[in-house]
Amino acid sequence: FLQVFLVEKTGRRSLFLAGLMGMLVSAVAMTVGLVLLSQFAWMSYVSMIAIFLFVIFFEVGPGPIPWFIVAELFSQGPRPAAIAIAGFCNWTCNFIVGMCFQYIADLCGSYVFVIFAALLLVFFLFAYFKVPETKGKSFEEIAAVFRRKKLPAKAMTELEDLRGSEEA
Numbered sequence: 811f812l813q814v815f816l817v818e819k820t821g822r823r824s825l826f827l828a829g830l831m832g833m834l835v836s837a838v839a840m841t842v843g844l845v846l847l848s849q850f851a852w853m854s855y856v857s858m859i860a861i862f863l864f865v866i867f868f869e870v871g872p873g874p875i876p877w878f879i880v881a882e883l884f885s886q887g888p889r890p891a892a893i894a895i896a897g898f899c900n901w902t903c904n905f906i907v908g909m910c911f912q913y914i915a916d917l918c919g920s921y922v923f924v925i926f927a928a929l930l931l932v933f934f935l936f937a938y939f940k941v942p943e944t945k946g947k948s949f950e951e952i953a954a955v956f957r958r959k960k961l962p963a964k965a966m967t968e969l970e971d972l973r974g975s976e977e978a
Contacts, residue, residue: 816870821945822878823937829871830934836864837927844920872933876900882944883952 817825843857876896884892915922942955 817875817878818945821943822875822882823941823943823945826871826875826879826937826941827934829867829869829873829875830930830937832867832870833864833872834927834930834934836860836867837923837930840864841921841923841927844923847920879941879944882947882949885949885953 837860839860840857843853843860847853847857877893880892880896881889911922914925918925942952944952
């Protein structure tokens with residue numbers, strides 16, 4: 811419920827990045843808690859708090875925000891297909907994690923969440939460098955951001971010059 815107000819106030823990208831970073835820190839804290847559990851009994855509390863924070867950060871960012879972003883990145887025509895593909899990827903990855911987690915935990919032991927931390931770091935870096943802010947922008951403005959990232963500065967200047975001329 812709170813997410814509806816947060817997403818309009820702070821923006822999609824910043825919430826997504828904050829959620830990913832919070833999940834990353836929580837995964838590292840879970841790993842530390844599990845590794846040091848045999849030496850310090852109170853580390854179980856660290857692990858529990860890290861789990862709660864992991865869920866909270868997921869609900870702030872990576873849970874709902876991708877649905878906003880996918881809907882805003884595509885124009886009306888391809889939007890349903892893009893959302894269907896995003897949903898399929900989401901549920902397929904959830905299924906794979908659910909089916910394989912016990913085997914990975916048996917293999918990695920206390921370090922099982924290092925894999926998630928590494929993946930979260932990759933996701934954070936990808937989102938930081940590739941995902942634009944979509945709050946308050948039209949599809950055309952978002953598409954222009956992607957065009958600017960693909961074209962070199964000189965080509966973009968020439969393209970803007972052509973748009974202003976009557977020849978274009």
